[in-house]
Amino acid sequence: MNRFFVPSRLQMARSIRGLTATALSREVDVSPEWLSKVERNRTTPSDELVARTAHALNLPTRFFYRDNPTLPESDEFHFRASSRLAQKDESAARALASLASELSEWMDATYELPTPGIPDLQELTDIEMNAGPEVAAESLRSHWGLGTAPVKNMVAMLEAKGARVFSVSGTYQAIDAFSFRHNGKAVIFLNPTKTAERLRFDLAHELGHLIMHGGTLLEPDRKVRERQANDFASAFLMPRGGMLGTLRGNITVDQIPILRDEWRVSGMAVAVRLHQLGVITDWTYRLICQELARRGFRRSEPGSKLIPESSSLWSQVLADLREQKLGFPYLADLLDVRPADVRSLLVGLVPMALEGDGRSGRFSSGADLRLVSN
Template sequence: MSTTFIPARLEMARAIRQMTATDLAAAAGTTPPWVSQAENMKKTPSPELIREFARVLNFPLDFFYRPVVGLPPSDAFHFRASSRLAKKDEATARSLSTLAIELSDWIEATYRAPASAVPELQDLIDFDDDLAPEQAAEALRGAWGLGVAPIKNLLQLLESKGAKVYSAGGPLQAIDAFSFRHGSTPVIFLNIHKSAERLRFDLAHELGHLVMHGGSLHVEPGKEKEQAANDFASSFLMPRADVLGAIRGNLMLEDIMVLKRRWRVSAMALNLRAHRLGVISEWTYGTLAKQLSMAGFRRGEPGSDLRAESSSLLTQVMSDMRGRGEGFADIAKALSVRAQDIQDLMLGIVTFAVQGDGLGRSRSTAVLRDASLAPVADLSARRGRH
């Protein structure tokens, strides 16, 4: 263990535990200004005080001596409704992102995971061109060889393209979803307290941000940016040609209940997509929207039997570790965090044993071998010590 205290670790731990400097100071027997000065490298706390910080914040002592990986710049993060996002929640999200990057780096060093293949828009088109969200979605489908068929499992598709997907369902539930790139690796956080259909839309929405709003094509946060990501998600999940081919004649409520299963989307999203493609009139769209709202579809998907998509990559990693008699505690030890911190990053996208000593029955234990896609992770290679 290094003997150099890392101030950024104190701020990171406090943000993850969602404690103010005043709260931490009171519990650790010091003052808020002292905490602030320690975080800003103006004072170095004594070993005894660092141990108190570790106890109060419930982190291993080693955590405060580990170098911190570099986060992307602030404008590289894509937060939903960022104008209404509380500063403390944004701080928690960025700190969890650091932990997710460290976990991702550990996975990359231990297993042969897929290389990043989520392009930015300028990689799909001539740099001087400008594509509307629908055309961007069609271009990405073409680049990935998806045609216009419905996507069976979007989470596993993104993992096969090198994306890392984590849960914000532990300490952070105030944010719908957010994403960023760590180098070339896309990282997506999901709030798993939603219907399976809306989680898929959130994934597609964040994919839209990663493709359209990264690098030199970055645009300022706001309604226009969020609407573009929504339009991309709708077009990516419900391709124009497939929708026009599947919907013939007028659309009724019973038709929506059947067709929403085809594209695995919410009833509201399907109604809106049909309207924007000109399949149904303004009057029909409004009538269906009112009927769906009265039936509870504005807040959820009543009667849906669609199961939330699970992470194949994380499931394979944890299954491999369990087979070796290892588990969350071993990853946590390598990253100097609690086993619960690792579990929280997988909450809702991997089903695991409560004690964290292995993996319980997963929603999907199959290795991803869909059409032309390779397995998500090659567990036979690059398996090293933790």
């Protein structure tokens, strides 16, 4: 803990709360210009002003005296929004990324966790710059020994490779998903409001970014990177050999839900992949997409029984805390934030009945989690 106020912590807190400098200055009863000077380290607020600011942001004053937050490198922070990209959304994502990184560091210090196992493209192929998404996806499947069968559980597979999965929820509905690496580990944020099929595709999409778009292989065009990540996700979740091997006869729209359930992806994603593989013509593809849209497949997955995947890693961490009669308040104290701030990072990934009173029921997990020896 620092003895002095840390300006970057104020920027981080404001981004997490989604407040502009003007809005916060009104809450604290200071001028926007003065607040800007504080954030740029041109002036230092009094203890009384720090207390007022902390109250306005609903955070302990201790939060503003922690070390400088660690933010992902710009060229390795893969961010997308469902609406037109807004600077405040990306700022919020970076702030949440820093909070999750601090929580991840606590996990590393407390438990023996899977070692990082998500490579970048240079480790998979000699083609490097010319390796397209299809080749990258096939190479990664081979590297991990997945064959051509459907991936049963994307969250479990990525956590077994050392990845950390979090949620972006609440006021951040415009954010689809984002990812980065922290201390060599992949970190992926998902929007939990989507269907189970689309969440799996988002995980594969972010995996594509992590594999293809770090370091020297960075593609500067955001639209190109997004298209490449989509193509990677499609090829990774529906590998050419496996997909073609299961098809029989002419494809009709009624077969799409069957293929969807087999490969655990959205109906629209199935149609796109069949078109990519040349199984259906442009004309058939358009007809199928139109009919799927008419049946409601653009916004949901009619008839699907797929349940969103949970985090076995976090389930075990929270189960361990519960046995110690600890919970979200304990984790919040570690980060000097509210319990709700920690909960929001895990929405949709774990059960939320954890208050630190030790009375919640147990739940099983397949994660291999052990305490670090003292």
